[in-house]
């Protein structure tokens with residue numbers, strides 16, 4: 001048996017990059033609690049479309065918590081209040097009947113709002129691109145055991161690689177800093193043998209790009225870790241700090 | 252020249268220089284505390300320590316200059332960091348939940364820091380540049396007790412003591428975040444030791460605040476007799 005609830009939504013509406021934006025109030029009536037947050041927005045949008053109004057723009061793709069496209073700040077928390085859950089995997093059974101919900105875009109100078117809840121996160125792509133390449137021998141695929149990897153490193157690299165680049169860390173950070181994202185990206189390559197050759201250059205360039213994009217500085221508040229839907233640890237930031245320190249010393 | 256050099260550093264370097272200057276300031280805070288605690292050994296020990304320190308004079312000027320420089324660098328960089336952080340989110344959230352283990356402590360840093368600067372200025376006027384043999388050093392028996400007397404008289408005023416203790420609380424808060432932040436900023440992380448460091452950071456912050464505050468408290472409670 002599924003239940004239904006009624007919600008009042010305060011949603012950020014912004015026509016385009018230059019619009020100032022404002023909150024608008026919508027009613028979401030008789031919403032099935034088995035729906036995800038995004039499905040609820042779909043229902044609202046369908047109604048808006050029927051009424052001839054502009055539907056609410058929001059990002060999404062996989063809707064199964066793996067692509068990192070969905071994002072939004074729900075009642076003051078990126079991806080809502082459930083730990084380690086993306087917005088698309090947040091179900092309405094975690095909300096109360098007649099609850100008022102405030103939905104805002106990720107707010108950061110480096111993530112300009114394109115429309116409503118959609119922000120431009122290409123700053124992340126540019127940081128990744130600035131990291132450059134890794135050097136590998138081409139030719140026939142080598143036997144897998146020729147490059148031994150410590151089990152611990154394999155695990156830590158895998159943990160860091162779980163980052164889906166959704167930007168929740170930036171949204172949660174009191175300083176809109178991207179350190180958790182960049183820390184995760186630096187860590188997952190640095191922990192593997194394939195990442196060693198360009199390691200120092202990589203961390204220097206990625207941090208330089210991060211600074212250029214206008215993110216804030218890290219204050220070690222650890223809000224990013226608490227908000228991350230993939231549970232990326234701030235140990236990745238410490239690793240990046242150490243790598244960066246060493247890279248600058250030997251520059 | 253210093254400014255362009257510091258401004259030109261990356262975000263992580265600015266943080267790392269802040270952390271290293273912070274460490275030197277912590278060492279100073281600990282050294283200063285050790286000196287203060289001589290007061291419990293009586294006025295001879297306390298004044299003797301103060302005179303010995305003053306006896307190091309020409310060399311001490313050098314140490315003081317370096318300390319001042321470190322303080323100014325810490326101040327300048329943290330102001331710059333806070334300024335940049337404000338710029339990074341031009342449109343504020345309507346609703347905002349503070350999450351993360353150190354969110355409150357880290358957001359208090361600029362405020363506790365400002366209290367520390369105000370305190371340092373006041374404190375230098377109060378004790379460092381005080382006339383050690385002047386009227387402020389004379390205790391109830393009509394004799395001058397040097398710096399010991401100055402400190403005793405100052406803390407005999409409950410408002411004076413209250414302000415001092417407030418400033419020490421700010422210092423304690425600053426360090427409760429600062430010490431563990433230092434480890435993280437310089438890249439130390441260990442699944443077992445990091446939680447310990449975070450606990451120790453809180454503990455040491457509290458301990459330093461309590462140890463400094465114990466002196467005005469002792470005067471107020473009459474535990475520090477005129478000897």
Ligand code: HEM
Pocket residue numbers: 217218219220266269270272273274276277280325326329330332333357360361363364365367368425426428429430432433434436437
């Ligand atoms: C005895 C004096 C002081 C000591 C021992 C001290 C120590 C520290 C330490 C260890 C840190 C951590 C650095 C890091 O994040 O890794 C720190 C950060 C900070 N300090 Fe101080 N500090 C002192 C005075 C001040 C003053 C006078 C200010 C000026 C307002 C100040 C403002 C800050 C701020 C804003 C931060 C945080 C920077 C950030 O995370 O972005 N501090 N301090």
Ligand code: FES
Pocket residue numbers: 059060061062063064065066067068069070086087088089
């Ligand atoms: S839509 Fe892919 S993670 Fe939410």
